[in-house]
Amino acid sequence: MRRAVSTALAVAIGIMTAGALVPPAASAAVSAAGKPDTVQQGLNALVQADHLPAALASVKDRKGRTQAYTAGVGDLATGAKVPKDGQVRIGSNTKAFTAVVALQLVGEGKVRLDEPIETYLPGLVRGDGIDGNRITVRELLQHTSGLPDYEGDIEESTIQQRYFEPRELLDLAFRHKADSAPGEKFGYSSTNYVLVGLLVQKITGRPLAEEIDRRIIQRIGLRHTYFPATGDRSIREAHPQGYRQEKPGGPMIDTTELDPSAGWAAGQMISTNADLNQFFTALLGGRLLPAAQLAEMRTTVPIGTTGAGYGLGLISRPLSCGGVYWGHGGDIPGFETRGGATDDGRAANIAVTQIPADGAVTRHLEKVVDAALCR
Numbered sequence: 001m002r003r004a005v006s007t008a009l010a011v012a013i014g015i016m017t018a019g020a021l022v023p024p025a026a027s028a029a030v031s032a033a034g035k036p037d038t039v040q041q042g043l044n045a046l047v048q049a050d051h052l053p054a055a056l057a058s059v060k061d062r063k064g065r066t067q068a069y070t071a072g073v074g075d076l077a078t079g080a081k082v083p084k085d086g087q088v089r090i091g092s093n094t095k096a097f098t099a100v101v102a103l104q105l106v107g108e109g110k111v112r113l114d115e116p117i118e119t120y121l122p123g124l125v126r127g128d129g130i131d132g133n134r135i136t137v138r139e140l141l142q143h144t145s146g147l148p149d150y151e152g153d154i155e156e157s158t159i160q161q162r163y164f165e166p167r168e169l170l171d172l173a174f175r176h177k178a179d180s181a182p183g184e185k186f187g188y189s190s191t192n193y194v195l196v197g198l199l200v201q202k203i204t205g206r207p208l209a210e211e212i213d214r215r216i217i218q219r220i221g222l223r224h225t226y227f228p229a230t231g232d233r234s235i236r237e238a239h240p241q242g243y244r245q246e247k248p249g250g251p252m253i254d255t256t257e258l259d260p261s262a263g264w265a266a267g268q269m270i271s272t273n274a275d276l277n278q279f280f281t282a283l284l285g286g287r288l289l290p291a292a293q294l295a296e297m298r299t300t301v302p303i304g305t306t307g308a309g310y311g312l313g314l315i316s317r318p319l320s321c322g323g324v325y326w327g328h329g330g331d332i333p334g335f336e337t338r339g340g341a342t343d344d345g346r347a348a349n350i351a352v353t354q355i356p357a358d359g360a361v362t363r364h365l366e367k368v369v370d371a372a373l374c375r
Helices: 038-048 093-107 137-141 166-173 191-204 208-220 273-284 291-297 359-374
Strands: 054-060 066-072 243-245 252-254 315-318 324-327 330-332 335-341 347-352
Touching (some): 038 359, 054 273, 054 359, 066 273, 093 137, 093 191, 093 208, 093 273, 093 291, 208 273, 273 324, 273 347
Antiparallel strands (some): 054 347, 243 252, 315 324, 330 335, 335 347
């Protein structure tokens, strides 16, 4: 959910011993033209060198041609293959969907970006150094509200089965003092997007999941993307299993089935790499937002010294071949995703089936995205 720029929640279900199965031979890393395929090489390295159970990717070039990739084992218990373009939990990529709906409401004149959240959710945003009269909708969307994050207060032992109401998540967050003054600096917090989700529901009078489905999923034909219903801990279609380890070299813990409600508007959705490519391409192409709101979404603040920038639910990352790509990324127990699209129609999204304990591994994943978009 959260580790597009920070750490994710962790959760456990059944246990199996790490290394109980020998990884399959590396997938062929040569293209049809006989040249080294840098994407396949990158996925193979994530599995073999970084010891992730599986990696899968979807890459689209400027001409719209799409290629799917896999590496590793889809199920450590059975040795099953990784399904091509299988469904995965997309974590904080959900924030981009939630932001699009909120900005559609801005375009419809129903929400104002620089209006305090107090106007729409009166009396809700209160705490030590926390005042909804001083925090705007824009600051929520851009993580400059200063609100504390609730995720660190959720016990690993409870998230597997536990259902969280959105307002429970806010209660957890507002027990803490504000991290900074509104507008002072960027500070990633899923609390912001729980509030944006509640804002959407207040304005539309409908559940957030329904609005995302009607306004985005159906509109651009995302056939393998959905917002799990309350109590749904499964993944509907073909998918790899997701795992975590308590410590390096420890047993692999299957985290595939879980209640994603702790993510809600900030991290609950399920999709495929190809659908994410389609979503970000459609978004940049103006199919989901009017030009004015898309421009607001692409107006960024720096994410530290990384070279990346955070807009309104959208992250800009530099490419080694010049220019930038736009996406989000996300972590939720068992899965990490990275990727996005460029203005000229290239797109790449990659998922792995374990949240890396080492930030260096995440950087390896991001380098594969870069290789896919720059080749």
